[in-house]
Amino acid sequence: MPCPYASEALRNDIRVMLNRMEHKHAGTKFTVFQAIEKIRPTLEKITKKEKLKECSQCGEPTTEKICKACQMLQQLGIFNSHPLSKSLEGTRQPLQQGQRPL
Numbered sequence: 216m217p218c219p220y221a222s223e224a225l226r227n228d229i230r231v232m233l234n235r236m237e238h239k240h241a242g243t244k245f246t247v248f249q250a251i252e253k254i255r256p257t258l259e260k261i262t263k264k265e266k267l268k269e270c271s272q273c274g275e276p277t278t279e280k281i282c283k284a285c286q287m288l289q290q291l292g293i294f295n296s297h298p299l300s301k302s303l304e305g306t307r308q309p310l311q312q313g314q315r316p317l
């Protein structure tokens with residue numbers, strides 16, 4: 216089930232803006248891509264690489280002991296109703312090296 220707020224995500228606005236710019240000025244997207252490729256090596260050097268662990272509660276990838284979703288559910292006092300804690304129990308595969316969470 217997609218996030219109900221996905222349509223309000225910033226990346227949607229950026230996608231629409233880039234498509235408009237591309238329509239008006241052909242090559243805009245390629246120029247943006249080239250600019251990002253130029254600065255990517257520098258960004259990779261200065262960006263701290265986090266090692267992902269499994270959440271001790273639900274098993275989803277996290278940089279902390281407990282993932283943010285479980286932390287919020289615990290704060291709300293409804294952790295036991297966390298759908299992932301029951302329906303996906305034992306079905307999750309750990310992330311492979313270089314694999315990104317969905």
Ligand SMILES: [Zn+2]
Pocket residue numbers: 270271272273274275281282283284285286
């Ligand atoms: Zn969790």
